Amino acid sequence: MTTFDGPPIDIDTRPSVLDQFTVDETGRLGRRPRGVAYAAGLDDVLAVVGWARDTRTPLIARGAGTSLEGHLLARGDELVLDLSQADSIIGISPGDFTATVQPGVTRTRLNAAAAEFGLQFTVDPGADASLGGMAATNASGTTSVRYGGMRANTLALQAVFADGTHARLGRAVRKSSSGYALKDLLIGSAGTLGIITELTVRLHPIPEWLRSLRVSFPTVDAAVASAVEMLGLALPVSRLELVDAGSMAAVNAYRGTAYAESPALFIDLEAASAAAASADEAEIQRICGAHGAMDVAWARTHTDRHALWEDRHTLFFALKARSPGHRFLVTDTAVPISRIPDAVAAATRLAAEFGLDASVAGHVGDGNVHAVVPYTDATYEAAQDFSDRVVRHALAAGGTATGEHGIGLAKKRYLPEEHGAAVDVMAAVKHALDPLGLLNPGKILDD
């Protein structure tokens, strides 16, 4: 460990260490940060922020490092404030259906602890992200169709602000109309307004009865129409995932399966009793049949359910295996429900136009569509242009550039088109809370 300029906690400046912070999950490159400090909790964060303020050192707060949009990349003068070691589960209150954690706790660790009380933390972005990072990006995932994302599942935060003060934002209650929604403002602000040092999140009961199914459809439209009808009947589905024909082909190649290579829905259904589960199961069967479902595979035991979802969970690896030596771009647009078929069709059509191979996997109940595109140096520009066209198509449909990954660096250019004059209001809020521009500068907004 080297120290410099009298920082309040040890700062690591070894080039070999800093090099690890120059690249993110997508392969996107930044510069070496000035150093990295590992904070164990509030006191360390307060000390570092106070020092950063005195020395005008910009800070990049960081959790598990699973960002996909460049949130964590440095320009060179920043100190990385790594919170992955601030990882205590402070308490689980089963009678309140809540847990209080430090920001470095990952969702799988929290889930393991909550399961002892028959409870679960439902937000599942795929990666084993930290809770602090998930709040910072307003992460969501497969279960948000039923349970919502991080904003809905975070009751209260503790945060350190750029002026060196800290505060609790919100109370650990299910409802409050008291004061401004600072908790909601901090969530999704990617460490640009404050640094999250503690979270109280909602836990939900692990359902008594859970059934999973994989349904093949002749067309994307038929799959989406089935999904919308399930939403229209308020069936208790907790996952509602669309996977396109090409993705199913990749699964077959990777897993040695022989599924129909046509669009499919992967569904979880929750119920409080076996009888309710069976009744809801019959409704889903009826709906899918009415839309021409070709094949319905039910999984009713834990083992079968796990095997069924393994196909969906390993999809990214299946796609990687199909395109060795490639890097991967993942789009993250969300559109109004009625525009989903069009969004999926546009992604497929645009990929063909650019000579790319796009696979679509969407959180269809939320209108959140991911297109996964392998690319090489030779097709990098085409992949970027493809992504740009997909985003603009979503924005024109009333959608958003990012359903769950965040703006970071990579989607900044779409902020004016998506938000218009509201960008100025965002800038006013940023300036009010971080007038020196020390907190993750250049992310979400330009400095």
Add this chain to the structure above:
Amino acid sequence: MTTFDGPPIDIDTRPSVLDQFTVDETGRLGRRPRGVAYAAGLDDVLAVVGWARDTRTPLIARGAGTSLEGHLLARGDELVLDLSQADSIIGISPGDFTATVQPGVTRTRLNAAAAEFGLQFTVDPGADASLGGMAATNASGTTSVRYGGMRANTLALQAVFADGTHARLGRAVRKSSSGYALKDLLIGSAGTLGIITELTVRLHPIPEWLRSLRVSFPTVDAAVASAVEMLGLALPVSRLELVDAGSMAAVNAYRGTAYAESPALFIDLEAASAAAASADEAEIQRICGAHGAMDVAWARTHTDRHALWEDRHTLFFALKARSPGHRFLVTDTAVPISRIPDAVAAATRLAAEFGLDASVAGHVGDGNVHAVVPYTDATYEAAQDFSDRVVRHALAAGGTATGEHGIGLAKKRYLPEEHGAAVDVMAAVKHALDPLGLLNPGKILDD
């Protein structure tokens, strides 16, 4: 109509009209505002805000006027900007499960329009409030245990800011991680950060099967324990209301019924099929029985359900009838779920201590407890002291001063105790967005 100082739209300054704006729903008194302007939509609001800025005239935006916490009372120099006539339903998009409305549309009007598509707007605060006002106070109500309050059910806003600009906040999609959550910040800000001129809200399917029940319990603890067990099994309850013994006695006296005069739960249960409804019904029956339920009344038809809920909906009138010549104070604290029995017991005990007659009706699934207290001029101070003790009890239990009514004027004094240093952050946000203090000054925060 009189005009003065060249205002951009007609301003009514007749004393007889202004007198109507000096008192709110609770009987709380303010001063005559300077005038009242009726805005038909965005253009009128822009014109009034621009003029207000030029003339340094503070504005109080107002919808249906059903606030319970003094949000709408004037100090004397304000212009009331009445948006109740900005009441167009701009569009309902059944395929997206959304509606876009002007702020003066009331929830019952929206529900009547949505019902034609088999959809409902679920936020139900009791009063026939305007959507704009409900967003401004982050209103919720009986159904929020299942569907959440205004923040969860509002996808996007259009708002006019104090600098005379307007912007769209958020997009009409179910998920977005794009930029700062200005939509969520404006919701609950009571017209102090911006004036809402349009809302896109979520609609939910009207459930296929709906059953209601009223269950009598020997004790409040038994009722709450049953409710918590229903939450723990994730049973699909959409209303979960606790009514205390005194309230049931008032219902009997008012409605000529002969219910057990003991604590009761009023419950709505939703299902996608008759079989699922029956299965869930059996689970609820089992839970209530295990906690010593003395009487379970089921309502399975629309007529029976309406009659059952009429007892709960007319409770306030029943309480009024029992205390003629009184005014009424309603507390609005919310506490963590495990603290509900204690919060109910404290309200009852404190009322007795102050010689008052408190009836408790709580949104038990949310931890939101209302104590209704009749008072006269002679007992006004006692009622205020009672309210103060109830709030401090809730804050000490980790709760909030206001679950759904808002801070307004009446709960301002609790802001520092509830939010600590976060109050300074709120003030910084207010100053950034309204540096001249023109928007509903003195509400939520001191000027």
